[in-house]
Amino acid sequence: MPELIAKPALGAAPVTHAGTTLAEADLPQMTAIAPWPGQAEAVGRALGLQFPLPNAVTEAGGTRLVWAGRDLAFLIGGVAPEGLAAAVTDQSDGWVALTLSGARAVEVLARLVPLDLRAAQRGQTFRTALNHLPLILIVEGEGDFTLLTFRSMARTAWHEVEEAMVKVAARAL
Amino acid sequence: MRLTCPLCGPRDRREFYYYGAAEYLNRPAPDAAPEAWDDHLHNRDNPAGLVQDLWYHEQGCCSWLKVTRNTVTHEIVTVEPVAGGAA
Numbered sequence: 001m002p003e004l005i006a007k008p009a010l011g012a013a014p015v016t017h018a019g020t021t022l023a024e025a026d027l028p029q030m031t032a033i034a035p036w037p038g039q040a041e042a043v044g045r046a047l048g049l050q051f052p053l054p055n056a057v058t059e060a061g062g063t064r065l066v067w068a069g070r071d072l073a074f075l076i077g078g079v080a081p082e083g084l085a086a087a088v089t090d091q092s093d094g095w096v097a098l099t100l101s102g103a104r105a106v107e108v109l110a111r112l113v114p115l116d117l118r119a120a121q122r123g124q125t126f127r128t129a130l131n132h133l134p135l136i137l138i139v140e141g142e143g144d145f146t147l148l149t150f151r152s153m154a155r156t157a158w159h160e161v162e163e164a165m166v167k168v169a170a171r172a173l
Numbered sequence: 174m175r176l177t178c179p180l181c182g183p184r185d186r187r188e189f190y191y192y193g194a195a196e197y198l199n200r201p202a203p204d205a206a207p208e209a210w211d212d213h214l215h216n217r218d219n220p221a222g223l224v225q226d227l228w229y230h231e232q233g234c235c236s237w238l239k240v241t242r243n244t245v246t247h248e249i250v251t252v253e254p255v256a257g258g259a260a
């Protein structure tokens with residue numbers, strides 16, 4: 001069995017503009033959970049979490065269920081048990097996680113994401129777009145976001161966000 | 174333009190993909206006359222006023238949606254999931 005070495009998508013050092021920092025986060029195991037029809041509640045019970053409503057995250061300890069579409073959630077930071085009443089697929093190596101945090105994070109995202117995030121709170125998530133890239137946006141707290149997008153688009157995502165940060169920094173407060 | 178997705182809530186037009194007339198949901202029987210298939214695939218009324226069409230929430234929950242809108246006033250009247258009992 002060959003020794004496989006896990007590599008980050010970017011290996012980029014964090015950047016800060018306008019008191020707001022973009023960083024690449026370690027992505028723990030991430031599993032798509034699509035319950036069979038009518039099984040969402042049972043699946044949630046088996047995972048020890050409530051199956052999330054649209055635009056919501058449920059969490060306990062380091063494990064989260066992040067709503068990701070119709071009848072679909074991503075299990076992050078936990079392992080799906082065998083025999084779950086759901087279609088289960090490991091997505092871990094297909095995604096990249098970036099964090100954007102700081103006083104002007106909402107203004108940066110306003111340039112890229114077609115949502116009003118000024119009142120965003122922990123517990124919310126949005127399946128949306130980062131310019132043209134598919135995005136799962138998780139609200140960690142005030143001015144604090146995790147951005148999940150496809151790993152194949154990691155460099156584009158990083159470029160888009162940093163560009164927006166530079167432009168926000170160039171404007172007066 | 175915004176559509177209020179039954180799952181995601183009000184979202185910007187750029188999250189959606191437009192497919193065409195909701196007539197596509199009314200598929201003729203396999204043995205229907207060629208005229209029925211011609212109507213189904215090609216012939217549209219193009220009224221000024223209420224129309225129904227299909228949109229896909231591509232950069233969102235991935236639901237197909239039936240949208241009723243008014244081409245005169247630009248009002249979006251209803252946005253309904255095509256799949257029953259979505260959650």
Ligand SMILES: [Zn+2]
Nearest residue numbers: 178181230234
């Ligand atoms: Zn939606």
